[in-house]
Amino acid sequence: MxxxxxxxxxxxxxxxxxxxxxxxxxxxxxxxxxxxxxxxxxxxxxxxxxxxxxxxxxxxxxxxxxxxxxxxxxxxxxxxxxxxxxxxxxxxxxxxxxxxxxxxxxxxxxxxxxxxxxxxxxxxxxxxxxxxxxxxxxxxxxxxxxxxxxxxxxxxxxxxxxxxxxxxxxxxxxxxxxxxxxxxxxxxxxxxxxxxxxxxxxxxxxxxxxxxxxxxxxxxxxxxxxxxxxxxxxxxRIGNLPEAAPKLANNAAALTAHEVIAAEQPAHLPARSLHLPEHASTVLTGANGTGKTTLLMTLAGLRPLASGRIDLADSIRDGLRGNVAKWKSRQLAQRIGYVFQNPEHQFVARTVLEELQVGPKVMGLEVSTRRYDELLERLSLAHLAQANPFTLSGGEKRRLSVATALIAAPKLLLFDEPTFGQDPHTFGELVAIVRGLVDEGVTVASVTHDENYRNALGDNHVELLATGGK
Structure with missing residues (x-):
């Protein structure tokens, strides 16, 4: 024995x-x-x-x-x-x-x-x-x-x-x-x-x-x-996977990147060009080290450009002009929501509910108690409203980070590994939420290694290669 x-x-x-x-x-x-x-x-x-x-x-x-x-x-x-x-x-x-x-x-x-x-x-x-x-x-x-x-x-x-x-x-x-x-x-x-x-x-x-x-x-x-x-x-095993992504119509571009290189980007990464179709879900895949997160953060205005250009549709800009990386935080958060690869990088409050309230307070937005409750319930976090965000499980932290991006109702949402740590049930819930947002007219782009997520939400699929291009 x-x-x-x-x-x-x-x-x-x-x-x-x-x-x-x-x-x-x-x-x-x-x-x-x-x-x-x-x-x-x-x-x-x-x-x-x-x-x-x-x-x-x-x-x-x-x-x-x-x-x-x-x-x-x-x-x-x-x-x-x-x-x-x-x-x-x-x-x-x-x-x-x-x-x-x-x-x-x-x-x-x-x-x-x-x-x-x-x-x-x-x-x-x-x-x-x-x-x-x-x-x-x-x-x-x-x-x-x-x-x-x-x-x-x-x-x-x-x-x-x-x-x-x-x-x-x-x-x-x-x-x-x-x-x-x-x-x-x-x-x-x-x-x-x-x-x-x-x-x-x-x-x-x-x-x-x-x-x-x-x-x-x-x-x-x-x-x-x-x-x-x-x-x-x-x-x-996942019994009922979400339906496959629909065939994409000829949507106009919500965002177009032209030969983009981020500031302090690793030297081996090439310039990138792509477009994100409006009112659709784009999935970005690629091997580790091909710069997916670097590109996503640059598109979000969280990393400055070293060269190249990013064009946003008027529906995303909502009256703003100039380089997205130079927008004020309040202006950026109301237009582009971002979910980091590591959820803890965006936690600043003592409780889950307070974490959800941080963004609207900074932006001066009025959000009803009902809206907070509905979002917590939909992301299976209602029972943790008073918990410390840093004591949540990995999957719970990920869902909270998604909730903080959704609360301000931006027109463009960028997700870095959104299904990390999710079980089959919460995976299905998360996919349903993202699909619902797209149906409501939100443009979504996600970096993922999750094949099931790509199949369900890859209206537009972009694979990043180490040598550049798609």
Whole structure:
């Protein structure tokens, strides 16, 4: 019988200020070397559980904890999580994991904290980077990495440390399909070689099924199913996908970009030209590192132009002239809504409801209580109106960031990875909301790696290539 790597008994965690626990009286054992899929709807407690196992939930001021959560060290001795047993954790947010200014130093950081010899550290760094498909010079600036590349960088740092337990929280959410396969293969190589225990929180099930054996499904903080991973996945597959996107008519352009290059754009990225059809949904795809986020932020006026031109339809400008990057924040937000790849980058308030109210207050808009309530209800956030935005699950944070963009009713909406962290139900709700906005005359453009999203909302599809053009 295999030794136990994780032992959890009557464990409960409740975030500060919340009435209901995120993890509710959990009893669970995970054997050493097991490969486990952790799944469940958005907000079911998955990320809280893996944060608890990794020992990074925070102190008493962050929440209330009871029960027992023990991890076995290399000798088999069990210690509380967060004490002596090394755990490698890759989080949902790529930006929060970048530590150093250069790629090599970032991967080396964890090994340095383990007190390894310098020659061993750099041997591991050079081994880990190709494993995750990050074939860059060791002195490459981390500031120039895309979200997907940062995710690979974080994984390389974990691989280099060779911990006994590896935890991956939505590790492929920001990766293109080829990148996702590369990461799964890298993780497979590592766990096959080291025998590490592997816990993976994912909504992108299929790519992981060849590797993962056991499945744990959570709902409202409780473990509701413990079965072979393939059986749980088959029960959770998206049953009724949204209808395919309609064939696009010859719509006029809401936005046209002419040979656009953003200020401080990485040198390898080419100039881009494209148009966004009015009253339609455009989906932008492309491999990691092709500049999708850079382009989207430039179109939104959030990054200045180095060269090129962006033309907006009169219906979007609504009387304004000049360079969109020079518009005042109030003017911009009323015309162009933007949802960042990392939701936390736009959170500034203490509660979910207050976060929704920030934009209208800044813009001097009158928004009814009913409008706030309806939007929270439609995005499955009504029960979290008084919660701290930073304590939400990844999927809940994404839906809140979408809500903050919708509240001002702009005519152009730009989304960066809008379905990140969504379960099948909330995915369908989000797609329905976006389609409804398009039907009401809003122009939408989204950067995504989600094939289901592209199929449902790709009225117009633009693929960015590394060499330029479509």
């Amino acid at each position: 295999s030794a136990t790597a994780v032992e959890i008994a009557n464990y409960t965690w409740r975030h500060a200020g919340r009435a209901k626990p995120a993890i509710d009286n959990l009893n669970l054992e995970i054997a050493a070397g097991e490969r486990v899929l952790i799944c469940g709807n958005s907000g079911s407690g998955k990320s809280t559980l893996v944060a608890a196992i990794a020992g990074v939930l925070g102190g008493d001021e962050e929440g209330d904890e009871s029960g027992r959560l023990l991890l076995a060290d290399a000798s088999g001795r069990k210690e509380p999580a967060g004490t002596s047993t090394p755990v490698g954790l890759v989080l949902q947010d790529p930006d929060s994991q970048v530590i150093a200014a250069r790629v090599g130093d970032d991967v080396a950081f964890g090994c340095e904290n383990q007190g390894l010899e310098r020659t061993e550290i750099w041997s591991r760094v050079r081994e880990a980077l190709p494993l995750v498909g990050l074939n860059l010079p060791l002195d490459h600036p981390t500031a120039f990495l895309s979200g997907g590349q940062k995710q690979r960088l974080a994984l390389a740092g974990v691989i280099a440390m060779r911990p006994g337990i590896i935890i991956l929280d939505e590790p492929t959410a920001n990766l293109d399909p080829e990148g996702a396969r590369d990461v799964v293969q890298a993780v497979t190589n590592v766990v096959n070689h080291t025998g590490a225990t592997l816990l993976v929180v994912e909504h992108n099930y299929d790519v992981w099924l060849p590797l993962l054996e056991r499945g744990l499904e959570f709902s409202a903080g409780k473990l509701v199913d413990d079965a072979p991973a393939k059986d749980i996945v088959n029960r959770r």
